Amino acid sequence: MAIFNLKKREIECKVVYYGPGRCGKTTNLEYVFKSYKKQVTGEMVSINTEGDRTLFFDFLPIGLGKIKGCDIRVQLYTVPGQVKYSSTRKLVLRGVDGIVFVADSLEVRREKNMISLKDLQSNLKEYGKSIFKVPLIMQYNKRDLADEGIPLMSIEQMERDLNRQLKVPSFPGSAMKGTGVGVTLKACLMETLKSLQREFKWAK
Amino acid sequence: MDISLQIKSLLNEAELYRAQGLFPEAKDKYHAASAMIHKIDKLKNKDSLLKAISGKIQSLEKKTEKVETGPTSPELSEKGQNLIKSLFGENDLQKAVALAKFGQFERAITELEALLKDDVYRVDAGKNIIRCKMAIASVDDAIDQYHQWLSGDLFTGHQLESIRAYLQPIIDRKGIDKSLPVPVGERDEINAADSGGIEFSMPEPEEEILDITSIGITFTSGTFKGKMVEFDVNFQSGGMLSLIISKNDKTLIDELKNGDSLDDIQFYSPIAMFKGTAVVANKTQINSGPKQGDFCLDLKIKST
Numbered sequence: 001m002a003i004f005n006l007k008k009r010e011i012e013c014k015v016v017y018y019g020p021g022r023c024g025k026t027t028n029l030e031y032v033f034k035s036y037k038k039q040v041t042g043e044m045v046s047i048n049t050e051g052d053r054t055l056f057f058d059f060l061p062i063g064l065g066k067i068k069g070c071d072i073r074v075q076l077y078t079v080p081g082q083v084k085y086s087s088t089r090k091l092v093l094r095g096v097d098g099i100v101f102v103a104d105s106l107e108v109r110r111e112k113n114m115i116s117l118k119d120l121q122s123n124l125k126e127y128g129k130s131i132f133k134v135p136l137i138m139q140y141n142k143r144d145l146a147d148e149g150i151p152l153m154s155i156e157q158m159e160r161d162l163n164r165q166l167k168v169p170s171f172p173g174s175a176m177k178g179t180g181v182g183v184t185l186k187a188c189l190m191e192t193l194k195s196l197q198r199e200f201k202w203a204k
Numbered sequence: 205m206d207i208s209l210q211i212k213s214l215l216n217e218a219e220l221y222r223a224q225g226l227f228p229e230a231k232d233k234y235h236a237a238s239a240m241i242h243k244i245d246k247l248k249n250k251d252s253l254l255k256a257i258s259g260k261i262q263s264l265e266k267k268t269e270k271v272e273t274g275p276t277s278p279e280l281s282e283k284g285q286n287l288i289k290s291l292f293g294e295n296d297l298q299k300a301v302a303l304a305k306f307g308q309f310e311r312a313i314t315e316l317e318a319l320l321k322d323d324v325y326r327v328d329a330g331k332n333i334i335r336c337k338m339a340i341a342s343v344d345d346a347i348d349q350y351h352q353w354l355s356g357d358l359f360t361g362h363q364l365e366s367i368r369a370y371l372q373p374i375i376d377r378k379g380i381d382k383s384l385p386v387p388v389g390e391r392d393e394i395n396a397a398d399s400g401g402i403e404f405s406m407p408e409p410e411e412e413i414l415d416i417t418s419i420g421i422t423f424t425s426g427t428f429k430g431k432m433v434e435f436d437v438n439f440q441s442g443g444m445l446s447l448i449i450s451k452n453d454k455t456l457i458d459e460l461k462n463g464d465s466l467d468d469i470q471f472y473s474p475i476a477m478f479k480g481t482a483v484v485a486n487k488t489q490i491n492s493g494p495k496q497g498d499f500c501l502d503l504k505i506k507s508t
């Protein structure tokens with residue numbers, strides 16, 4: 001849940017990167033940390049386990065400066081992908097204001113994408129939120145692998161699989177190379193701030 | 205495609221999936237490549253190739269096992285624990301509970317024990333200590349802890365009774381045949397009741413009320429009969445829920461009057477969904493600030 005301090009005109013909101021294991025959530029955050037030095041306001045913290053898998057979450061605080069007279073701070077999180085960490089995913093999702101769903105373009109991960117999106121929907125529902133209403137952006141990651149002859153799904157197919165009903169903004173990307181990372185985050189922050197504006201009318 | 209190219213591309217895929225930590229996918233591709241190699245008769249280095257692949261498959265199996273059997277919540281560094289506290293808790297109790305939720309039980313217990321000194325947090329801290337003990341040790345440890353508190357003087361009888369009322373059903377549910385002794389002050393009251401004649405009111409047992417994040421009210425009468433509407437819960441204090449309802453929903457709000465009982469409510473909490481009933485305790489229109497014109501509706505949960 002966004003924290004408002006209307007006297008000081010400060011807003012702190014929470015954006016979560018969601019998606020199946022190994023789809024590139026942590027890599028997205030690492031790229032943001034490396035490339036947006038001016039916006040990054042603190043350390044990126046990753047709590048990892050065996051083989052660099054995110055165990056609990058990654059965390060990175062950023063600041064957007066003043067927008068419409070309000071100082072906007074954003075906490076970026078990722079969730080762990082493995083099935084056994086479902087309770088952590090739920091904890092991290094608590095009070096979320098905006099979501100980036102990172103889908104893996106690898107053909108072999110097709111089903112995992114769909115299962116993860118379903119998991120997101122049901123976790124949101126437990127917090128009384130609808131996946132159709134929450135600010136949500138899709139990223140189709142690992143597009144760079146097409147050049148290496150690895151079978152990827154087409155964007156059209158991914159749209160059909162994941163975004164036919166949701167119809168949210170979506171972007172192809174390569175978190176490893178950094179393409180699409182910035183536009184995805186920016187789109188998500190825009191949707192998030194718009195939704196907070198509808199709800200709380202913070203901008204004058 | 206030329207068969208050797210096909211094999212090459214399978215191995216290429218397998219290698220990439222391995223590098224990305226997608227072990228089952230990598231294994232599938234190695235197996236497919238291996239099956240294809242078997243079928244070729246005149247291949248110079250066939251045996252060494254097959255051996256190399258089966259070595260890769262074995263090492264993948266080892267890695268998979270490591271990932272799967274790794275601890276689900278290893279002890280974190282102090283820095284990691286501090287981050288969890290600051291991100292997932294607002295007051296000291298929530299911070300300590302957040303540690304427990306992330307499996308950092310030892311540190312959680314230390315912090316909860318410190319909170320026992322605080323009258324405001326004592327009962328909740330006690331219940332959560334019990335919870336942690338059950339998670340890392342056993343129900344017996346939790347029972348021992350209760351007995352220890354019972355023989356000390358940190359808790360009032362009433363506070364301890366609240367902990368007993370929390371722990372006893374857990375013991376019962378586990379099929380353990382043990383009943384916790386009722387704290388002295390509380391027992392006296394019960395005995396007094398047994399002896400008859402004296403009128404007194406039992407203290408209401410403090411029930412565990414879950415965090416409720418939103419509710420769905422199904423109207424059982426009036427204009428909206430049969431319709432379900434969902435509201436976020438903006439504030440909760442025990443069994444009292446406060447909802448801010450937009451002035452745009454005025455027709456809805458008009459249906460709800462002080463004292464009305466709502467007999468079909470769906471409660472959504474982070475860990476469960478359940479049905480129950482509530483009473484409209486208070487309804488006020490907000491007349492200043494950013495929510496001016498909206499309504500604040502307080503509901504008292506009656507049963508869940």
Ligand SMILES: Nc1nc2c(ncn2[C@@H]2O[C@H](COP(=O)(O)OP(=O)(O)O)[C@@H](O)[C@H]2O)c(=O)[nH]1
Binds near residue numbers: 023052142175177
């Ligand atoms: N080629 C390629 N690899 C990627 C990309 N994004 C992530 N990866 C790799 O995929 C693996 C898993 O990435 P990670 O960010 O840890 O995934 P997470 O589980 O979603 O946090 C790592 O080996 C990354 O290097 C990408 O855009 N292209």
Ligand SMILES: [Mg+2]
Binds near residue numbers: 025027054079080
């Ligand atoms: Mg990760």
